[in-house]
Structure formats: C-alpha cells, structure tokens
Amino acid sequence: MGIARYWREIPQRYNLIGTKCGSCGRVYFPPKAICPVCRRKSIGKMEEYKLKGTGTVETYTIIYTPPPHFEGEEPYAIALIKMDEGCYLMGEIVDCDFEDIHIGMKVEACFRRIEEDGTRGAIQYGYKFKKAE
Ligand SMILES: [Zn+2]
Numbered sequence: 001m002g003i004a005r006y007w008r009e010i011p012q013r014y015n016l017i018g019t020k021c022g023s024c025g026r027v028y029f030p031p032k033a034i035c036p037v038c039r040r041k042s043i044g045k046m047e048e049y050k051l052k053g054t055g056t057v058e059t060y061t062i063i064y065t066p067p068p069h070f071e072g073e074e075p076y077a078i079a080l081i082k083m084d085e086g087c088y089l090m091g092e093i094v095d096c097d098f099e100d101i102h103i104g105m106k107v108e109a110c111f112r113r114i115e116e117d118g119t120r121g122a123i124q125y126g127y128k129f130k131k132a133e
Contacts, residue, residue, distance in 0.1 A: 020049035027085035053109035055083040077101055095130045106132035
C-alpha cells in the first residue's frame with residue numbers, strides 16, 4: 001500500500017507515522033515523499049515509519065492566552081520535542097506541573113481529544129506529550 005493511500009485512511013497525527021529514508025536512515029514527520037538530503041543522488045527510497053513516540057524536550061513555552069476556539073484548559077505548555085528518531089514535533093505537554101517541565105525532560109506521546117467540530121460533531125484526536133515513566 002502506498003504512502004498516499006495509507007495517509008488518507010489513517011490520520012497521521014493520531015498514529016505518528018512518518019517516513020524513513022531507506023538510503024540515509026533519516027526519519028521525517030510529517031512524512032516526506034522525497035528525502036531532501038538524498039534527492040540529488042536519486043537514491044532515497046522512502047518507507048512508512050511509525051515513530052516510537054518518545055523524545056526529549058528541546059524548548060517549551062507556557063501559553064497564557066489561547067487562540068479563539070481553543071477548548072482545552074488554560075494556560076497550557078507547548079514544547080518542541082526532539083524525537084528519538086531525530087525529527088522534531090511540536091506538542092502540548094499534559095499531566096505535568098509547569099514547574100516540572102524542563103529542557104532535556106524525557107517525554108512520550110499520548111493521544112487526546114483536541115477539539116470537537118461543532119458543525120459535524122466529529123471529535124478530533126491528536127498527539128500530546130506527557131512525562132515519560
Ligand atoms: Zn536520505
């Protein structure tokens with residue numbers, strides 16, 4: 001099954017599925033169809049890759065003024081996470097006191113309701129991060 005079709009069937013942000021370059025081994029999320037490092041050599045072969053979901057906090061910020069329609073609790077913490085595979089994800093840190101959040105903290109992905117689409121009643125889920133056990 002090709003990557004494009006796979007994507008349409010399973011939301012990427014729920015499953016943390018990116019792509020891994022079969023040539024250099026770099027992992028991309030969101031997935032890339034072509035490895036930007038290997039493209040000139042034309043040897044990049046991208047394959048689906050499911051991230052382990054674990055990473056380290058590179059930097060973070062506490063948001064005190066959420067955007068309109070944000071239904072979560074406020075304030076909340078947003079962090080840039082360097083995943084163990086080497087790619088970066090932005091995500092909310094949950095289940096953690098702000099004082100405990102620090103650069104270098106090990107985190108793991110968890111899946112939470114993010115928002116509800118009022119017009120269709122569809123609840124959307126996405127990844128967030130919590131302190132790794
Ligand atoms: Zn590559």
